[in-house]
Amino acid sequence: xxxxxxxxxxxxxxxxxxxxxxxxxxxxxxxxxxxxxxxxxxxxxxxxxxxxxxxxxxxxxxxxxxxxxxxxxxxxxxxxxxxxxxxxxxxxxxxxxxxxxxxxxxxxxxxxxxxxxxxxxxxxxxxxxxxxxxxxxxxxxxxxxxxxxxxxxxxxxxxxxxxxxxxxxxxxxxxxxxxxxxxxxxxxxxxxxxxxxxxxxxxxxxxxxxxxxxxxxxxxxxxxxxxxxxxxxxxxxxxxxxxxxxxxxxxxxxxxxxxxxxxxxxxxxxxxxxxxxxxxxxxxxxxxxxxxxxxxxxxxxxxxxxxxxxxxxxxxxxxxxxxxxxxxxxxxxxxxxxxxxxxxxxxxxxxxxxxxxxxxxxxxxxxxxxxxxxxxxxxxxxxxxxxxxxxxxxxxxxxxxxxxxxxxxxxxxxxxxxxxxxxxxxxxxxxxxxxxxx
Amino acid sequence: xxxxxxxxxxxxxxxxxxxxxxxxxxxxxxxxxxxxxxxxxxxxxxxxxxxxxxxxxxxxxxxxxxxxxxxxxxxxxxxxxxxxxxxxxxxxxxxxxxxxxxxxxxxxxxxxxxxxxxxxxxxxxxxxxxxxxxxxxxxxxxxxxxxxxxxxxxxxxxxxxxxxxxxxxxxxxxxxxxxxxxxxxxxxxxxxxxxxxxxxxxxxxxxxxxxxxxxxxxxxxxxxxxxxxxxxxxxxxxxxxxxxxxxxxxxxxxxxxxxxxxxxxxxxxxxxxxxxxxxxxxxxxxxxxxxxxxxxxxxxxxxxxxxxxxxxxxxxxxxxxxxxxxxxxxxxxxxxxxxxxxxxxxxxxxxxxxxxxxxxxxxxxxxxxxxxxxxxxxxxxxxxxxxxxxxxxxxxxxxxxxxxxxxxxxxxxxxxxxxxxxxxxxxxxxxxxxxxxx
Numbered sequence: 001x002x003x004x005x006x007x008x009x010x011x012x013x014x015x016x017x018x019x020x021x022x023x024x025x026x027x028x029x030x031x032x033x034x035x036x037x038x039x040x041x042x043x044x045x046x047x048x049x050x051x052x053x054x055x056x057x058x059x060x061x062x063x064x065x066x067x068x069x070x071x072x073x074x075x076x077x078x079x080x081x082x083x084x085x086x087x088x089x090x091x092x093x094x095x096x097x098x099x100x101x102x103x104x105x106x107x108x109x110x111x112x113x114x115x116x117x118x119x120x121x122x123x124x125x126x127x128x129x130x131x132x133x134x135x136x137x138x139x140x141x142x143x144x145x146x147x148x149x150x151x152x153x154x155x156x157x158x159x160x161x162x163x164x165x166x167x168x169x170x171x172x173x174x175x176x177x178x179x180x181x182x183x184x185x186x187x188x189x190x191x192x193x194x195x196x197x198x199x200x201x202x203x204x205x206x207x208x209x210x211x212x213x214x215x216x217x218x219x220x221x222x223x224x225x226x227x228x229x230x231x232x233x234x235x236x237x238x239x240x241x242x243x244x245x246x247x248x249x250x251x252x253x254x255x256x257x258x259x260x261x262x263x264x265x266x267x268x269x270x271x272x273x274x275x276x277x278x279x280x281x282x283x284x285x286x287x288x289x290x291x292x293x294x295x296x297x298x299x300x301x302x303x304x305x306x307x308x309x310x311x312x313x314x315x316x317x318x319x320x321x322x323x324x325x326x327x328x329x330x331x332x333x334x335x336x337x338x339x340x341x342x343x344x345x346x347x348x349x350x351x352x353x354x355x356x357x358x359x360x361x362x363x364x365x366x367x368x369x370x371x372x373x374x375x376x377x378x379x380x381x382x383x384x385x386x387x388x389x390x391x392x393x394x395x396x397x398x399x400x401x402x403x404x405x406x407x408x409x410x411x412x413x414x415x416x417x418x419x420x421x422x423x424x425x426x427x428x429x430x431x432x433x434x435x436x437x438x
Numbered sequence: 439x440x441x442x443x444x445x446x447x448x449x450x451x452x453x454x455x456x457x458x459x460x461x462x463x464x465x466x467x468x469x470x471x472x473x474x475x476x477x478x479x480x481x482x483x484x485x486x487x488x489x490x491x492x493x494x495x496x497x498x499x500x501x502x503x504x505x506x507x508x509x510x511x512x513x514x515x516x517x518x519x520x521x522x523x524x525x526x527x528x529x530x531x532x533x534x535x536x537x538x539x540x541x542x543x544x545x546x547x548x549x550x551x552x553x554x555x556x557x558x559x560x561x562x563x564x565x566x567x568x569x570x571x572x573x574x575x576x577x578x579x580x581x582x583x584x585x586x587x588x589x590x591x592x593x594x595x596x597x598x599x600x601x602x603x604x605x606x607x608x609x610x611x612x613x614x615x616x617x618x619x620x621x622x623x624x625x626x627x628x629x630x631x632x633x634x635x636x637x638x639x640x641x642x643x644x645x646x647x648x649x650x651x652x653x654x655x656x657x658x659x660x661x662x663x664x665x666x667x668x669x670x671x672x673x674x675x676x677x678x679x680x681x682x683x684x685x686x687x688x689x690x691x692x693x694x695x696x697x698x699x700x701x702x703x704x705x706x707x708x709x710x711x712x713x714x715x716x717x718x719x720x721x722x723x724x725x726x727x728x729x730x731x732x733x734x735x736x737x738x739x740x741x742x743x744x745x746x747x748x749x750x751x752x753x754x755x756x757x758x759x760x761x762x763x764x765x766x767x768x769x770x771x772x773x774x775x776x777x778x779x780x781x782x783x784x785x786x787x788x789x790x791x792x793x794x795x796x797x798x799x800x801x802x803x804x805x806x807x808x809x810x811x812x813x814x815x816x817x818x819x820x821x822x823x824x825x826x827x828x829x830x831x832x833x834x835x836x837x838x839x840x841x842x843x844x845x846x847x848x849x850x851x852x853x854x855x856x857x858x859x860x861x862x863x864x865x866x867x868x869x870x871x872x873x874x875x876x
Contacts, residue, residue, distance in 0.1 A: 209813065213809075
């Protein structure tokens, strides 16, 4: 599950707010992913250094990468439809003993206020001495909060537990480490500057002291902005272009695939809790790649495992002149009568066409945590997928992959988590408010 | 030892080779750090995508960040005087059993050839199926090789062991984990794109199989290019501007501080082995910051611990209108008669003026490897310092810091390594040649 449907092309130029750019480009569906649809003001801190720093007074202009801002407030949480940033910090927190619903409300209020401030490049409320990212600018920071199933019990919210949070079924090739899986709360921090990402997560962790503590944390990376030929999709650690067929924001069915309806009545009609209106469900998995084994395969075997050329990402069904964006033809045959895209090729097994239309928005990052005792890299994919319902998104796809995907013998699923990601907050609210005040 | 003397300001614009830019700016001393002095050609791959990718054929122009190239060949190794890139991978390798001098020669030849190719954005020789960074461009990749003391015994080179590689003395506050310290070989990979950095180290590790294997690995980060107000010096995880007084390439005494004389006769006269001509010595330390304790201090205590203002880095001796670049006045007194920069302030204790002129070039990165069981970040500084002689550079400074530095109570030194970094290779040679063919 490492090749399809990752990364959006980055918008350029990058000196304007990304959400503004998405809006200007006409991207955005009925549920309102784009500028203005949610009714909240945009933050674009590029022109006013003082606004981005709380007035550090150094006077130099902040421009380019650092000035890009993604508003925290909106119909949906940030960090889902936006182009991927270069750094990911994902952390699960467990509530500390004694933290019930009031403590969780207090935490989500503080977290939301801090995330909103940092997304504008401001120092979080009450932390004026905290100057780690003082002169950084927003750097496209997004913070995304999710709720794991156990928190509903701990906070006395079992009546609000979505059926969609039913634990993922076991898959044949899982080798899950529960200590690095699950968790009461999930926080995804992404930014284009590593210090900004570090600082945001550190700030949230500090603000949680006494109410929640990290259960696990992991860091991932994507391409640096401007480092590759845009709008080429990124490569994973296997060298494969990864994410070509990811659903595109604004395309037909995108919102229905990724988001619970933003209207509470419509959400209920769709079999979702009303408090999840505008929300999504995140599947997070640490998938180690057996890179030593992979690198021993010939280029031909690698390409037939994926179903795409390694150099330019063109489907093996494409023929001369094809490219990454050439439509995949699962019915194409080679002259010798064999399937151009083998029967067990990853893109065949993972394709929505092979899974009754199941699809999800993937936003995965690479990771590398050193080398294992055998000398192989402890490295692979931090799989992140958003969908309106994991039971029709991730689960059927992964079930099929685990049985028939040629790629699966090069992968080990080491951790797994499933989280309810509520809709976005308004400027006078906080993430999870509809749940916690229900 | 976390505040002074890190980071050079980044040159702008970044669409030309950095070394070219350093040359154009007139930086460069007698030993030849800059363009052309070493007599080798520059690589600037920006204008020729085919040259940077081995001909991937996608045809899109590679520009900006990804096109920046730092030549591998030269009088000195790359990765010492160049502006810091955003990602560091540092890995120590131990020779595998049975690898003697011939195996080490073979390895250093392969490593040098691969590093030279990757620094130009080309696929390493013999690895044409390796396309992990195919469309990335050089992204200012530098690879720096060092030799630890044990390798001299294993490779039958004890007669060539520099006295400068005498193990560092123990310092009172060391809590060193030997498994994460030392090593036969040290490889520092830096790049402005995380995938490029990962790929370069992974490639070197693959090329070492059978002759050397990773002993430890660690990853660090600095600011993303363009993410901050240039040319402001970066901040460390304590929030302090870090690196203001780092020696500047081209300044008086810079070469003598950082490099062994590039002429073999002069090197010998300076008490160095002739094979170290043009080389340097790297001290690498993992210094964990006790950030929970630090963050509990008032701003005033933090500033007096360092000796500088936190917001803009101005020395506490500076007065109104002072800035990061205001000269530190260690003799300045406050109106109440106390020293403006307290007696145990880090910048006083670390200052060259307090250490008989001892100085080194620091090139440290931040790291964050998740959270510890007590919830505190496992994070801090990957201290990297280059000097012509650690016994007159790092050692006296650290000895003094360990005794009198107010900052030391917020730091734990968890690992340490000392490596001889030979001079750079010529295009028909390899790093370490003068040693290994002596």
